[in-house]
Amino acid sequence: MSTIFTKIINGDVPSYKIAEDENYFAFLDINPLAKGHTLVIPKKEINYIFDIDDKLLGGMLVFAKKVARAVEQVVPCKRMGITVLGLEVPHAHIHLVPINTIFDIDFSKEKLKFTTGEFEKLAADIRAHL
Numbered sequence: 001m002s003t004i005f006t007k008i009i010n011g012d013v014p015s016y017k018i019a020e021d022e023n024y025f026a027f028l029d030i031n032p033l034a035k036g037h038t039l040v041i042p043k044k045e046i047n048y049i050f051d052i053d054d055k056l057l058g059g060m061l062v063f064a065k066k067v068a069r070a071v072e073q074v075v076p077c078k079r080m081g082i083t084v085l086g087l088e089v090p091h092a093h094i095h096l097v098p099i100n101t102i103f104d105i106d107f108s109k110e111k112l113k114f115t116t117g118e119f120e121k122l123a124a125d126i127r128a129h130l
């Protein structure tokens with residue numbers, strides 16, 4: 001059984017796509033902690049981030065950097081926070097979250113809600129800054 005993220009990569013489950021290349025995919029988190037909360041994943045289905053081989057793992061951070069630079073141009077913030085949890089979806093992913101305070105990246109807090117139109121516009125705005 002493939003993960004929900006593999007289904008997203010394959011287009012079998014819809015997502016608000018931000019970027020894609022041969023090895024990686026980035027899309028908006030559906031339950032965001034902050035506007036612009038983005039997930040970066042390897043296309044190869046690997047559960048635990050530290051099981052990713054060195055070259056693919058290194059490239060994932062470089063890909064995440066490009067995405068983070070685009071998000072921060074659309075969602076002004078002090079920093080792009082970067083976190084790895086992986087407790088819910090068994091497909092390695094980096095959370096990129098625009099933050100101004102430490103509380104902005106508290107995963108126990110209530111998630112934000114956006115309409116489909118708002119997600120679509122945000123994704124398009126971010127893609128325009130890649």
Ligand code: 5GP
Pocket residue numbers: 004013015016027028029030031032039084085086087088089090093
């Ligand atoms: P974690 O595995 O890092 O604990 O959390 C998984 C993250 O993936 C959560 O922030 C959750 O909102 C996000 N997520 C889970 N399923 C989907 C989905 O189908 N689409 C999108 N865009 N995000 C998802």
